[in-house]
Amino acid sequence: MADYELIVTKDEDQPLTNRRSPRVASLDVFRGLCVFLMMLVDYGGSIFPMIAHSPWNGLHLADFVMPFFLFIAGVSPPLVYKKVPDRLKATSKVVLRALKLFFLGVILQGGYFHGVTSMTYGVDIERIRLFGILQRISIGYIVGALCEIWLSHQSWREVGFLKSYYSHWCVAFSLSAIYAGLLYGLYVPDWQFKVSPGTSLLPSNDSSVYLVKCSVRGNLGPACNSAGMIDRYVLGIDHLYTKPVYKNLKECNVTTNGQVPESSPSWCHAPFDPEVTCIFGLQYGHVLAQLQDHKSRLENWSLFSVAIFAIGLLLAIIGIPVNKSLYTISYMLITSAAAGITFCILYLLVDVYGFRRITFVLEWMGMHSLSIFVLVSSNLAIIAIQGLYLHDPKSNIVNSLDYNAFCSQVTRRRSSLPCTGKSLDQDAYLQVVPKSRKSFFA
Structure with missing residues (x-):
């Protein structure tokens, strides 16, 4: 490496x-x-x-x-x-x-x-x-x-900074223009997808089929953008990121343990991978x-x-x-x-x-x-640190930090529920920590 x-x-x-x-x-x-x-x-x-x-x-x-x-x-x-x-x-x-x-x-x-x-x-x-x-x-x-x-x-000294690498700039402008054209010009029809328990944050044990109504062109929202449509066609929806950051939008009503309620818009349950470019x-x-x-x-x-x-x-x-x-x-x-x-x-x-x-x-x-x-x-690294505990395997630095952060969020949202051992079940929390953690790796 x-x-x-x-x-x-x-x-x-x-x-x-x-x-x-x-x-x-x-x-x-x-x-x-x-x-x-x-x-x-x-x-x-x-x-x-x-x-x-x-x-x-x-x-x-x-x-x-x-x-x-x-x-x-x-x-x-x-x-x-x-x-x-x-x-x-x-x-x-x-x-x-x-x-x-x-x-x-x-x-x-x-x-x-x-x-x-x-x-x-x-x-x-x-x-x-x-x-x-x-x-x-x-x-x-x-x-x-x-x-x-x-x-x-x-x-460089003969023609200057911009002209010396004009071909590089042509590639950059061409890629940007093509991407912008696809993003704003492609028509996005209605689409549907199936979410199974293995890839969903839903509490259900059964697969669910969702319909997303689009029929638009040039939409830059999370549901009907053409970038997502291209990824679904080329890569397949099952190979996209299952926890996109747009699930943190208010419309999706993500619960404390990271679940998306059935009452949320259908696109909130869909996977999505960010785009990228480099030049x-x-x-x-x-x-x-x-x-x-x-x-x-x-x-x-x-x-x-x-x-x-x-x-x-x-x-x-x-x-x-x-x-x-x-x-x-x-x-x-x-x-x-x-x-x-x-x-x-x-x-x-x-x-x-x-x-x-x-x-x-x-x-x-x-x-x-x-x-x-x-x-x-x-x-x-986290697993290695988590392996160091005092008396009880659950009494380690990682669980303590995550649990305290979780308690703070719950206390802010529900002031009537103090963060005590009697009010919150740490064992239950540990089952949902990986789902509720917001990650950079998007």
């Missing part, structure tokens, strides 16, 4: 043509920051809902994590493939690395691991989730890397590879970040919603700009002024990002 630490390895950060060039430590720090934010929103989102994913439109802290990962994945190819003597060999390495990452993601997030209270594993192949975090990063990475390997570019990080990598002085790098990064943020904000104002699940263009631009500005700040602190001591933890996390991701996404 160490040879492709979340796309960018410590060796791959250096150009193939100059392995002895100074290492850009802020790349590791930024990657470590991504891992830290991932853990923060995953385990803190159930306690502080304001940092968890926005149920649909809007931006919360958790909604920046995935774009940050994609950003740093895009920075790597310009450094690694600055000058490639054999394009076919480089392409085969890119494809192999992406496939490794994809299948690792399937193992980690396909449904093999059943949670901290169910020490079992295994998944029905007919219901395995195909596109988790690592799978989507692998797709974004292979698109960016192939663009870097195969698309020609001119000398803007390439441009920051180009600056890093082509320019050597700190001032020029920071000027180019800052101007580019401000420009795409302004465009994204303008699109949001004129009516294109900022939506992580659909990965709208406004969302892509704003979060990419946020990633670029964050990287500028880290580069200034770490590589320009040399404040590495205050960021050494993040740097270490960045150098071991994939290993940490595996431990977190498979719950192995």
Whole structure:
């Protein structure tokens, strides 16, 4: 696993043509920051809902994590493939690395691991989730890397920043235009789906069939958007994420234990996988590879970040919603700009002024990002901590923290029900904790 630490390895950060060039430590720090934010929103989102994913439109802290990962994945190819003597060999390495990452993601997030209270594993192949975090990063990475390997570019100093990589911009604009056209132009008919006990949060023991009435075009709601329709046709509804964040919308009336009542709209019971794209990080990598002085790098990064943020904000104002699940263009631009500005700040602190001591933890996390991701996404770290208890196996740190957070939520919602051992059954709570936990891994 160490040879492709979340796309960018410590060796791959250096150009193939100059392995002895100074290492850009802020790349590791930024990657470590991504891992830290991932853990923060995953385990803190159930306690502080304001940092968890926005149920649909809007931006919360958790909604920046995935774009940050994609950003740093895009920075790597310009450094690694600055000058490639054999394009076919480089392409085969890119494809192999992406496939490794994809299948690792399937193992980690396909449904093999059943949670901290169910020490079992295994998944029905007919219901395995195909596109988790690592799978989507692998797709974004292979698109960016192939663009870097195969698309020609001119000398930076002769034609300037934008014109030197015009072919890359053409790919970015073309993909965005195609996606926008499908999102707004496709007709979404009425559709139905069946939810079985194995994939549902419903208390029922029988499978249920739901009908979602759409018959619209260009709808960007959770029920009738064309992105979800394409996923259902291409991937199959049984292979989508069964706990999408839109179930936290008020319309779905999710109960304390994470169940969706039968009285909620039919689409609340449907699975849904977020969309993804990755290409803007390439441009920051180009600056890093082509320019050597700190001032020029920071000027180019800052101007580019401000420009795409302004465009994204303008699109949001004129009516294109900022939506992580659909990965709208406004969302892509704003979060990419946020990633670029964050990287500028880290580069200034770490590589320009040399404040590495205050960021050494993040740097270490960045150098071991994939290993940490595996431990977190498979719950192995939590299971290890949960194994330490006092007298009773239930008297451990994990259960105590989860139970206290659960009690706090219940107390806020029902002030007449104090959080005491007599009022709430901890054993019953432990049976629903994995279902009620809000997770980053969406």
